[in-house]
Amino acid sequence: MYSISNKPKSTSVSVSPSGEIVEGSSVTLTCSSDANPPVQSYIWWFKKNGGDYQSMTGPQHVFNQIQSSDSGEYYCEAQNEMGTDRSRTINMDVKYGPKSTSVSVSPSGEIVEGSSVTLTCISDANPPVDKYTWYKKNVTSPKASGQSYSITNISSEDRGEYYCEAQNGRGS
Incomplete structure (x- = not known):
């Protein structure tokens, strides 16, 4: 039995808890992807309030106390030796x-x-x-x-x- 190698696909972002995001609450963004061999690195790209895109690494990004300044666009990229795939962009709208x-x-x-x-x-x-x-x-x-x-x-x-x-x- 052999497995077929593929670059990451079906890369997606989930937000927990789901629903309205309220300032001061704890919010976790999770990036997941279907890849073989497994994903080697996850990179988050985000643009807050019309600034430039910045990046951070890891499958999850945790906001312990989310602020209104964290509002903006977020997406993740999953990468293995076969290639890279990116999720759709989510818009985080922090209410206060x-x-x-x-x-x-x-x-x-x-x-x-x-x-x-x-x-x-x-x-x-x-x-x-x-x-x-x-x-x-x-x-x-x-x-x-x-x-x-x-x-x-x-x-x-x-x-x-x-x-x-x-x-x-x-x-x-």
Whole structure:
């Protein structure tokens, strides 16, 4: 009985656990291939957030605490003495709650009684923020909802500290 040598084929990537990838969780990428003689080396190629492709070796790549910066394209190559085969490219999309939330004020500078001002809430989130809520410090009920909050014909009662809360399905 003899076996037929072949270069790697049916090379594939599996992601564990499957389903949505959430920032901070543990994720394992596994490369598998059908080859005879067995695969001698596995090379991972990945491109994070529009950067250049980088490589790493080994049949598995483990993210102990995956970060939003790990989002990008990944594929693997399996190699034996007969040749090389590559998997399809997978897109890793790491989900996370809002962060780096800030408020911009327009117009900036001194605010004069009778004038108007617009506050805009800016937040980084994946999936995108689906709810913005505006609060005034020491006032329990929300002042407004929506990414921008305009105060027109400002009077002394409007004086105070304002902040926004950004929410998506992952947190606030």
